[in-house]
Amino acid sequence: MHTDTERCVRAVQSKDARFDGVFFTAVRTTRIYCRPSCPVVPPKPENMEFHPTAASCQRAGFRACKRCRPDTSPGSPQWDARADSVARAMRLIQDGVVDREGVPGLAARLGYSTRQIERQLLAELGAGPLALARAQRAQTARVLIETTPLPMAEIAFAAGFASIRAFNDTVREVFALTPGDLRARAARSRPAAPPATPGTITLRLPFRAPLNPSNLIGHLAATAVPGVEEWRDGAYRRTLSLPYGHGIVALAPRPDHILCRLSLTDPRDLTRAINRCRRLLDLDADPVAVDERLRADPLFAPLVDAGPGRRVPRTVDAAEFAVRAVLGQQVSTAAARTHAARLVTAHGTPVDDPEGGLTHLFPDPAALAGLDPETLALPRSRRTTLLTLVTALADGSLALGPGTDTEEARARLAALPGFGPWTTEIIAMRALGDPDAFLPGDLGVRRAAAGLGLPATPAALTARAARWRPWRAYAVQYLWATDDHPINHLPA
Template sequence: MQKGMHTDTERCLRAVRSKDARFDGWFFTAVLTTGIYCRPSCPVVPPKPENMVFHPSAAACQQAGFRACKRCRPDTSPGSPEWNQRADAVARAMRLIADGTVDREGVPGLAARLGYSTRQVERQLLAELGAGPLALARAQRAQTARLLIETTTLPMAEIAFAAGFSSVRTFNDTVREVFALAPSDLRARAPKRTPGPAPAPGTPAALSLRLPFRAPLTPDNLFGHLAATAVPGVEEWRDGAYRRTLRLPHGHGFVALAPRPDHIACRLVLTDPRDLTVAISRCRRLLDLDADPMAVDARLRTDPVLAPLVDKAPGRRVPRTVDEAEFAVRAVLGQQVSTAAARTHAARLVTAYGEPVDDPDPEGGLTHLFPSPGALADLDPGSLALPRARRATFATLVHALVDGSLRLGAGSDWSEIRAELLALPGLGPWTADVIAMRALGDPDAFLPTDLGIRRAARELGLPSTPAAALTAYAAAWRPWRAYAVQYLWAADSHPINILPR
């Protein structure tokens, strides 16, 4: 795939005619005769080619006056994989918009995070996506509103403000314009739900959602990694689901994520419903659900050594994070120690400095939010059961996060942040690259010095030492070396590669 696929009419027509779900989210089909827009896999009979035009985003379709198809629900397509595989300003802007930056800080805040003027950001997004940042954020608000309308019993006025609309009138007008139905009609059409147990008084209700992804998806290493490295009190694997606490802009939340054949079952409990969009975005990033596994695996299969690993379990994803600063702290704690030791160090921090929370599940074991950098700023490094050099690295990292000299987030520039990390005393290439891979989402981050990678390389007959030799060999895997890491790790019998039962 390449950016601007919507401009290749013949490829788009082939995808629509074959109803190929792999292209959902890459582009959208607008039908001139009906005024609706669809995902490529829409089950209805495709219209005549002369009646179709193609757009790069749902927001562009809406800006052009098209409304969402009620049959294929294009607003629920997986996100375009471009925004997670590219490092340019447009991709970073899209990641920030998904994380709610425009709703919280406006377009000036978005531009400031990117280091551009508002006019430059608007021009770049309009040129590539057919819509500016406000329109893209509006489309996202409409999708959030639809989720709340269909999956909760919240009053419409509460949904309007939870979804980020400035008024109930704007909410009503947007829903009618985007979905050609009034909010009450959307709720009436939603599948009837079997009511679950009533929450305790004062406890927020749970939202049950289906997170789509592009097939194939092998969940073993994805959920196995999260479960094996889970920090007690913050994360747990229970009843077939990965559960964790979430620190969010307006409050906190709890999520349970469970793999299903055609979706990820997501159960969210939020103290403030305004955080729904951000929570969903972060869960999708955590599980790498917007990846394009066909493109990744096609490149890795060109290596005869990796091909059997890919064929055995195609569609491996990179386990990522819901909180970049949290992961960076945990990466330093995990330097040169076992998985069990890293969990122990992190659990001690959580007990001493984490924010206590009440698990909405009476049988659950989630007790804390992971401590924020601010909460760790006054920590005495001498209290950490770590070597002196690593205690110094920990303190330096925390203070850089607190004073803003190191800003980790959805819109981070991968190359710049990697250079800033390497400039911190005691923070070497392995730590910088694992942060780039799992916290920042760089799909090409590589770990040539990792013991598991070197062991797998040796067993597969690849150059394992020096690191430069393996790095040179792995150049053929670019730009997907982070995914090659997952396949190499999976060649081992470590618990991170096994889906818990």
């Protein structure tokens, strides 16, 4: 997109918010970069240049606009939808791999040399992995500065900086303000009371409009595992297992943002927690592109027009969702919740939640790999499926996560006993984030398809759904929404 100068200029001149995060506008005369929807008077076209990432702008010597705050725009939908090495690298960087393991760790996860991954990122994104991670650290620092009373020294290390000097220099370079000035500016514009409990951070998660929360939040609330998830006071709440500790998040839909309230045992996990919440709610999707493609099918258009902006409810932990998918095979939503709750009570790590009813972290594969199969109230074949899955996840022979190659993961899942097309595809859709995952054999999908006059048999429906590609996972959400099931409604 950023190489199409004429299209970018039109987007800037029309202040089109759909392109926020897709590209960034850098102004040569002021040395400032903005999001396309910046409310200021657009610069002259000859003074504009366009970059694919905020890190690319910063690397070229531009600083963030104080008016439109381009560093807080939604993430690029490319990294959400693409499955190539650059997109996988971006997802891993967003998950903090470079901060924790360095560039060699990033390259090892992708199966490339350090030099190869640096060359690929620089060629496509205008910045290498260190610059991309630095831009993310700067944004994390800004969130902590503006939303917490933490001392600046603690913020520096929590954001991932190696020294206070690097923290000060980066903040001044990126935002043209000192850390103290940022905090004072935020206090003047948005005075806020101190958090109710230590480690609590409240922020807004932006998204591209439209967003239909009914199937998104409704699905998460209706399938919530007791002790790990709950719906309380108009928000979906759940526990998070994070690299440096654990957290509890409350996510409440608002007209123009998702209100996010995080309680973390270690502020170094802030970036990872935010990105996992964004991924959970599919906030970096491009609903306009999705809906335009689906609306082109005349039989599908009425569904899109009735509730545009549906997202795919995803997960904060791919391994957790894979376990829950197995527990949900051929049983009702209530039964799947019951089975998962038993695992949580027996093997999950207890946590304190003074503001609600959350009690445990979902058990990781290592904790489940040694469980006694006789304790599982499941058919023998499903016990075998579950134990094989958690063993493969625990020993690393099966990898599910932000940097996973979706086709390789599909093949490995399909090779496990008890994994048919439905289980493999639901994991690809919700755990791996494949926007084109499809469930032609799902009962709800087949019933909805028949009601619309679409083919009801899996083979015929798959052939008919070719025109919905690459957004068939979103088509599934629209088909599911035709049923009056609790997953399609916000709880009372």
